[in-house]
Amino acid sequence: MMVAGFGCASRVTDDSLRALLGRAKMAGKIDALACPEARAAVLRPLALTTGVPLIALPAQALAGVTTPTQSPRMLDTFGTGSVAEACALVAVARAGAMGARIVVARMTSEDGLATCAVAEGEQQ
Template identity: 50%
Template sequence: MIVAGFGCRSGADDAAMRAALAAHGRTVSALATLTHKARLVEPLANALALPLILIDPAAIRGVATPTQSAASLIAYGTGSVAEAVALTAAGRGARLIAARIISSDGRATCALAEGILA
């Protein structure tokens, strides 16, 4: 199962998230984001008819990621929200298959992880 994890700023829109996801060029089985960002990602999940997995911010603290954002480290204790959310949502044995891509407007990031959902 491939999960697209999203990190986003409060002003992120559907177009930014679609662009970040499309840049990966892969079909995904589910979308994931932090619980308090659900309203931003939910329209995309609905449009794609994919489940949206919500992750508590505490669950990504300390998740090792290959890319590093100072803002993510300070706010969430991980280098990339998108990568950490994708890994956490993908479950047991998850591995990152695509590092985060940042939308052209800088408001959304998307990373892909593959694993066995819990």
């Protein structure tokens, strides 16, 4: 299972999110998108137009998740080094896949308003 996790500002455009998802798909077939609950409304149109399910995660599920990349601002705000990486890892684990790991580290959109990362895990 592969999940593209997103972190973004509320003012991010669909074009920025779509471009990031295009880059994420280079890792393989994306089975789900994941984001913090507070940004689900922003990601929902992308999920609907691509036919990929959206997993909205509570902020507390992301706190304490160890990520390969580290943003001091995200660590202070969300308790994890990368919201996108944490979303991807948590969503893979919640889907029941084993050995969740980041296969595409955090990428930033050209406008700087969104990040995306891809995690993968083996289905049981």
